Amino acid sequence: MIEKNKPHMHDRRKHVRLPIIHGILEPVNLVFEDPRAKSGTASQPAILSNLSAGGLRLMTFLEPPKTQKLDLHLDLPGLGKVPIKGRISWVRGKGGVFMSGIAFTSISKPHCQKINAMAEDYADCETRIGLKLPEVCVPNCKCHHLCNKPQKDLGLFDGREPQAAPCNCDCSGKRKKR
Structure with a gap:
């Protein structure tokens, strides 16, 4: 909701975000330059919160390193191992x-490109859920490996016969209003 008398903030993001923490905690290890370490680098554990093709958001329980360069290695279902450099x-x-x-x-x-496709499919799914469409899950979804939504149709992705997502119907094929 936009409050009156406050300027509307425009989203400056170039890429669609893919929320990862939606029921899943994805660990990430930050590797960064540290002149105090023998190897010249140190690492810190983190939890991936969201991801886009241009960056990500992490949660840590230690203050993040004050460094200009980071090396990350993501290993996400549906995406595989991804070496990344960032700041x-x-x-x-x-x-x-x-x-x-x-x-x-x-x-x-x-x-x-793969991250963009996953994020766009996730956003499309959220739109279908918001519109209360009867078929939310689609067979070509690039994000299904990370999806744990109750609407997910497992039959679309494991070779079984597709199952209709549970709905509040009155047995006439029409959805009930909540």
Whole structure:
């Protein structure tokens, strides 16, 4: 809801976001330059919160490193192993929990395209759910590996006969209003 007397903020994002934390916690290991370490690098565990072709958001329980360069290796279902280089764009902390925005400085074009396709399919699914369409899940969804929505039709992706998503129907084929 937009409040009166407040300027409307325009979304400056170039890429659609794919929320990862939707029932799934995806661990990521940040590797960064650290002159104090013998190897010259150190690492820190993090949890992937959302992902786009241009960057990601991470949650950490330690303050993120104050460095210009990060190396990440994502390994997500449906995406595979993705080596990424990035930089920290922003950090917000509260009560020992830190959220960080990471902008990609290097990612392969095929992985970039795959992430875009997954994020767009996720957004399309959210639109179908919002419109209360009877068939939310589609067989060509690129995001189905990460999906755990109650509307997911498992039969579309494991070779079984597709199942209709549970609905509140009155047995006449029409959906009940909630």
